[in-house]
Amino acid sequence: MQGSPCFPLSLAKGGGEKGGEGFGDRAMIDTGIKERVERLREEINRHIHLYYVLDQPEIGDALFDQLMVELKGLEGLYPELITPDSPTQRVGAAPAAQFAEIEHPVPLLSLANAFSDEELVAWHRRASNLLDGAAFDMVCELKMDGLAVALTYEQGVLVHGATRGDGFRGEDVTQNLRTIRSIPLSVPKEAPQRFEVRGEVYFPRSLFARLNEERVAEGQPPFANPRNSAAGSLRQLDPRATARRPLDIFVYGLGYAEGSGVPDNQWDTLEYLKALGFKVNPQNALCHSLEEVVDYYRRWRERREELDYDADGVVVKVNPFSFQRHLDVVGREPRWAVAYKFPATQAITRLLGIGINVGRTGSLNPYAIMEPVNIGGATVKTATLHNEDDIRRKDLRVGDWVVVERAGEVIPQVVAPVVSRRTGEERPFAMPDRCPVCRTAVVRPPGEVMTRCPNTACPAQLLELLKHFVSRGGMDIEGMGEKLCAALLNAGLVKDVADVYYLTKEDLLKLERMADKSATNIINAIEKSKSRPLARVIFALGILHVGSEMAELLASRYRSIEGLSHASEEELMEIPTVGPRIAQSIVAYFQDEGNLQSIQRLRGAGIRLEEEGAPRREGELPLAGKRFVVTGRLAGLSRSQAEARIKELGGSVGSSVGRSTHYLVTGEDPGSKLEQARKLDVTLLSEKEFLQMVGRSY
Numbered sequence: 266m267q268g269s270p271c272f273p274l275s276l277a278k279g280g281g282e283k284g285g286e287g288f289g290d291r292a293m294i295d296t297g298i299k300e301r302v303e304r305l306r307e308e309i310n311r312h313i314h315l316y317y318v319l320d321q322p323e324i325g326d327a328l329f330d331q332l333m334v335e336l337k338g339l340e341g342l343y344p345e346l347i348t349p350d351s352p353t354q355r356v357g358a359a360p361a362a363q364f365a366e367i368e369h370p371v372p373l374l375s376l377a378n379a380f381s382d383e384e385l386v387a388w389h390r391r392a393s394n395l396l397d398g399a400a401f402d403m404v405c406e407l408k409m410d411g412l413a414v415a416l417t418y419e420q421g422v423l424v425h426g427a428t429r430g431d432g433f434r435g436e437d438v439t440q441n442l443r444t445i446r447s448i449p450l451s452v453p454k455e456a457p458q459r460f461e462v463r464g465e466v467y468f469p470r471s472l473f474a475r476l477n478e479e480r481v482a483e484g485q486p487p488f489a490n491p492r493n494s495a496a497g498s499l500r501q502l503d504p505r506a507t508a509r510r511p512l513d514i515f516v517y518g519l520g521y522a523e524g525s526g527v528p529d530n531q532w533d534t535l536e537y538l539k540a541l542g543f544k545v546n547p548q549n550a551l552c553h554s555l556e557e558v559v560d561y562y563r564r565w566r567e568r569r570e571e572l573d574y575d576a577d578g579v580v581v582k583v584n585p586f587s588f589q590r591h592l593d594v595v596g597r598e599p600r601w602a603v604a605y606k607f608p609a610t611q612a613i614t615r616l617l618g619i620g621i622n623v624g625r626t627g628s629l630n631p632y633a634i635m636e637p638v639n640i641g642g643a644t645v646k647t648a649t650l651h652n653e654d655d656i657r658r659k660d661l662r663v664g665d666w667v668v669v670e671r672a673g674e675v676i677p678q679v680v681a682p683v684v685s686r687r688t689g690e691e692r693p694f695a696m697p698d699r700c701p702v703c704r705t706a707v708v709r710p711p712g713e714v715m716t717r718c719p720n721t722a723c724p725a726q727l728l729e730l731l732k733h734f735v736s737r738g739g740m741d742i743e744g745m746g747e748k749l750c751a752a753l754l755n756a757g758l759v760k761d762v763a764d765v766y767y768l769t770k771e772d773l774l775k776l777e778r779m780a781d782k783s784a785t786n787i788i789n790a791i792e793k794s795k796s797r798p799l800a801r802v803i804f805a806l807g808i809l810h811v812g813s814e815m816a817e818l819l820a821s822r823y824r825s826i827e828g829l830s831h832a833s834e835e836e837l838m839e840i841p842t843v844g845p846r847i848a849q850s851i852v853a854y855f856q857d858e859g860n861l862q863s864i865q866r867l868r869g870a871g872i873r874l875e876e877e878g879a880p881r882r883e884g885e886l887p888l889a890g891k892r893f894v895v896t897g898r899l900a901g902l903s904r905s906q907a908e909a910r911i912k913e914l915g916g917s918v919g920s921s922v923g924r925s926t927h928y929l930v931t932g933e934d935p936g937s938k939l940e941q942a943r944k945l946d947v948t949l950l951s952e953k954e955f956l957q958m959v960g961r962s963y
């Protein structure tokens with residue numbers, strides 16, 4: 266609900282020419298109109314309060330706009346009815362040349378900080394001692410990281426709004442504060458004659474990224490954080506510019522109040538301010554013990570990401586004002602309050618360079634290399650930069666001072682450059698035109714955000730692919746981490762993901778620092794992974810744009826890799842969530858000779874490439890449905906090589922000859938299996954015949 270800024274068109278009341286002759290006699294304004302104007306104002310203010318303060322709108326934008334149009338129309342016809350607190354007057358003032366200075370009648374204080382439970386306890390003990398051991402309640406409020414302001418009301422109307430400045434003198438930003446709809450322009454008659462409300466103006470986090478995108482698109486530097494954008498928005502000389510920003514406020518106290526009926530403690534003051542129509546943080550809490558305070562702090566330390574504003578700690582205030590007066594202020598910090606800070610999530614450091622990682626699908630992933638900086642107890646020296654467009658959107662340049670954020674378990678992010686610290690030496694970033702690992706010319710298909718290395722044999726891609734292949738969501742081979750993957754590639758033991766299934770314990774023992782026990786465990790884990798469901802195998806292959814959900818979908822639809830490999834783009838696009846990008850990528854994957862070979866070898870190693878119970882389509886592969894047994898010593902290949910080849914071609918291998926056996930491959934010294942085969946009329950194959958059948962000479 267933004268309220269229509271345009272001037273009304275026509276009105277129910279006849280005439281319509283503003284200030285025209287027919288309305289010359291001002292004394293003649295009929296009381297009905299005056300009353301209607303007042304009623305409209307009341308009604309509009311009520312809806313503004315419901316929407317912007319209580320977050321409980323009763324009507325939609327259209328109805329609201331209708332009321333505004335009517336009020337603006339009447340005020341246009343009868344300008345003498347306009348009052349400064351009319352909702353039409355929020356964005357009225359002309360741009361200022363500069364802000365006037367305002368002296369605060371009562372200084373705006375700072376807060377002492379606590380960074381640990383011990384420091385909080387020390388603060389509490391000191392206050393208790395000064396109060397001769399008297400018990401007291403405490404109010405916990407989230408410490409919003411915005412901009413402190415003081416709002417002065419006289420005879421029920423907002424007359425001044427000032428920034429904190431140095432605490433003694435601030436800037437007069439009244440016209441800009443008036444544009445914030447959660448700040449009432451007038452308050453009920455019961456309010457004190459003259460009083461000052463204090464609060465924190467903030468810029469909602471949910472809208473911050475969008476603001477920065479717009480700024481960079483317009484060639485303006487992005488804001489480093491929501492706090493800076495609140496400050497920048499409030500300090501616009503033209504109130505219309507402020508009005509376009511979605512600023513908001515929470516009030517947290519009274520600076521002074523002349524008049525009676527004002528509460529004598531902090532908790533009731535918050536309730537009182539709410540009743541006067543101010544926006545008070547609903548998360549405030551009254552605590553009766555230090556334990557409750559610590560609980561509150563811990564809860565919000567964990568949950569602060571859920572808030573739509575930055576909160577950098579909890580302000581703990583002694584509740585009774587009589588106690589506050591007794592505790593008093595030392596320097597500029599009151600002893601009756603403390604800010605128990607959350608661990609930092611942001612820090613400023615230098616962007617030393619932008620590195621590139623080559624991902625599994627060949628994407629060139631830029632990352633920030635920074636001067637190491639401590640954020641909330643952890644040292645951060647790299648952060649993700651997503652892609653080229655993101656770097657451009659944030660206008661990051663190598664050499665910039667940057668704001669880095671690390672929140673919870675999330676990978677550190679570079680939020681924005683600190684533009685004011687630029688020297689002119691900073692260099693904009695450009696994506697390299699060759700893959701940094703294999704030097705192949707990179708491509709960025711139209712409409713895609715990622716630049717890619719098209720060389721599927723790129724060693725960097727292979728490492729990422731292998732890591733992905735063995736990862737938890739893929740074949741889930743326990744014990745095969747990044748280091749082992751890299752070592753296997755470096756040793757040349759794995760050149761393709763399928764090679765994992767041909768590794769022997771002896772191979773593994775060739776690696777440095779590989780103990781016998783670990784090698785056995787890994788071989789067992791590899792064996793165990795052979796029976797992963799089809800969806801996991803499809804995901805593990807690392808087909809571009811095919812994530813785990815898509816893999817599930819494809820597995821249930823096609824029920825085998827074989828089936829999926831024959832799907833056309835058109836057919837794939839019949840699946841609701843498959844668009845041309847995904848379809849093309851799948852088809853391209855199965856057209857690649859290397860990929861097909863890899864799949865054959867997976868099949869050969871006994872990986873399940875069908876959904877359990879999937880009907881086999883006869884004739885799919887030359888040996889489909891045929892069961893083999895291999896016996897005796899073969900001259901040109903090992904038994905396991907022969908068995909792998911049979912499986913590659915769709916056949917199955919048994920250990921004993923039975924009625925279901927089709928072929929017995931016989932080497933030297935065949936033993937009893939030959940007898941059995943003869944009895945059951947099983948076709949016998951010599952090594953030579955077998956090699957002719959499977960079409961490969963070893």
Ligand code: IVH
Binds near residue numbers: 376408
């Ligand atoms: S009380 C002595 N309450 O924190 C009392 N301040 O260092 C001083 N702030 O910029 C203020 N949320 O605007 C108080 N709930 C809260 C607050 C709060 C944020 C800011 C305040 C000032 C700074 C005080």
